[in-house]
Amino acid sequence: MPLDPLQPAPARGIPARRENLRIGVVGCGAFGESYLATLAGMTGIEVVAVTDAMPERARRLAKRYSIPNVSPSFQELVARADIDAVCVVTTEDQHFEPVMAALRHGKDVMVEKPMATRLDEAQRMMEAASEHGRVLMPGHLLRFEPRYATVKQQLAEGRLGRVLFLSARRNRTKGQGRIYKRTPLVFETAIHDIDLMLWFTCQKVASVRAWTVAAVAGQEPDLLCAALKFQDGAIGMFHASWLLPDRTAVFDDHLQVLATAGAANVDLLNAGLTLWPESGPEHPDTSYEPRLHGSIQGALREQLIYFARCCREQRLPTIVSAADGVEAVRVCAALVQSAVEDREIDL
Numbered sequence: 001m002p003l004d005p006l007q008p009a010p011a012r013g014i015p016a017r018r019e020n021l022r023i024g025v026v027g028c029g030a031f032g033e034s035y036l037a038t039l040a041g042m043t044g045i046e047v048v049a050v051t052d053a054m055p056e057r058a059r060r061l062a063k064r065y066s067i068p069n070v071s072p073s074f075q076e077l078v079a080r081a082d083i084d085a086v087c088v089v090t091t092e093d094q095h096f097e098p099v100m101a102a103l104r105h106g107k108d109v110m111v112e113k114p115m116a117t118r119l120d121e122a123q124r125m126m127e128a129a130s131e132h133g134r135v136l137m138p139g140h141l142l143r144f145e146p147r148y149a150t151v152k153q154q155l156a157e158g159r160l161g162r163v164l165f166l167s168a169r170r171n172r173t174k175g176q177g178r179i180y181k182r183t184p185l186v187f188e189t190a191i192h193d194i195d196l197m198l199w200f201t202c203q204k205v206a207s208v209r210a211w212t213v214a215a216v217a218g219q220e221p222d223l224l225c226a227a228l229k230f231q232d233g234a235i236g237m238f239h240a241s242w243l244l245p246d247r248t249a250v251f252d253d254h255l256q257v258l259a260t261a262g263a264a265n266v267d268l269l270n271a272g273l274t275l276w277p278e279s280g281p282e283h284p285d286t287s288y289e290p291r292l293h294g295s296i297q298g299a300l301r302e303q304l305i306y307f308a309r310c311c312r313e314q315r316l317p318t319i320v321s322a323a324d325g326v327e328a329v330r331v332c333a334a335l336v337q338s339a340v341e342d343r344e345i346d347l
C-alpha cells in the first residue's frame, strides 16, 4: 500500500518508550465507536478490552480497531488487572453500574454525559471516586472545543466583565430524535448548553423553568425551551430540538454571552466550510470529531488526551470535574420536573 504523504515517516530503529495507559471501553454503540476511533489515533494509549450488552457490537469493533479482548460483561472488564482506566459510553441511563464497579476495582473513569439521568446516582458516583481516590471525569465535550474554551478563557481573564445573560440554541434532525428520544431532551443535548452556562458564569442555578412541545400530542417532546436564573441574578435561556429535516445534516449550535464589559458569540452553523458535491450541499464537522489524516481530531480527542493525562499524572481533572457533572445533572433533573409540573422550580 503506498504511504500516505501526510503520515509521519517510519521510525529508524529507535524503540518507543512503553508507558501506555491501558484502557477498557464499556459501550460499543455510535459514540463508543467514536471513542475507539479516537483512541486508536492517540499515542501512549492501548485499548485492552471492550464490552457491550450486545456482544456482537463489541466483537465487530474489536475486530475493526484491533482490540485484543472482548469481555463478556462490564463486571469482567473492570476486574481485569491489565486495565488502568475505563471509559463508560453506555446508554444515558446505564452509566451508574459500570462506573461504580470500575471505581470499586480501583480504575480511573471517564463517563459520558449525562453523568447520570438521576441526581442521586451522579452524587454517589462522585462520592465513590473520592472514597477510592480515583479520577472520575464526565464527558462535557464542549469544554474542549476551542471556540467555547476561548470564551471561557476570556471570561476568566476578566476581559468581558461579569456575565449577565446567555442564550443558546441546539437543533438536531428528526432522524437523530428517533434514536435519542429514549432520554429526555434536556439530558441528551441541552445539557451541553447548561454545562457551558454553569462554566461561564461560575454560579449555581437558583431556579429553573422549562416548557416542552411535541409535534404529535401525547408523544415524546420534540422541543425544550428553558430559562435558568443564576444565584447572582444572571439569566440563561435556551432551546434544543429534534425538529430539523434529516437532509439539513448540520449542527445548528449557537451561543451568545452578554456581559458587563463585552459579548461573545459562538456559531457552529457557519463553521466556515461548505462542500458542494453533485449530491447536494454538505457541512462537515470540523469541531467535535472530524476525521482527518486517518484519525479523529477535534474536541473529543482533546477531551481524551486530557483524561489520559489526568490518569497518568494521577491528578483530578480541573477543566471538568465530577462535581461539574453532578451540577449539570441537578439542573437537568429540575428542568424535567419544571416541564412536567408546569411551574418554576427552586434548586
Ligand SMILES: NC(=O)c1ccc[n+]([C@@H]2O[C@H](COP(=O)([O-])OP(=O)(O)OC[C@H]3O[C@@H](n4cnc5c(N)ncnc54)[C@H](O)[C@@H]3O)[C@@H](O)[C@H]2O)c1
Binding pocket: 026, 027, 028, 029, 030, 031, 032, 033, 051, 052, 053, 054, 057, 074, 089, 090, 091, 092, 094, 112, 113, 114, 139, 141, 188
Ligand atoms: N458528548 C457528545 O457529544 C456525545 C455524542 C453522542 C453520544 N454521547 C453520549 O454517549 C453515550 C452513548 O451514546 P451512543 O450514541 O453511543 O448510544 P448507542 O445506543 O449507540 O450505544 C450505547 C451502547 O451501550 C450499550 N450498553 C447499554 N447498557 C450497557 C451495559 N450495561 N453494559 C454494556 N453495554 C451497554 C448498548 O448495547 C449500546 O451498544 C450516551 O451517554 C450519549 O449521551 C455523547
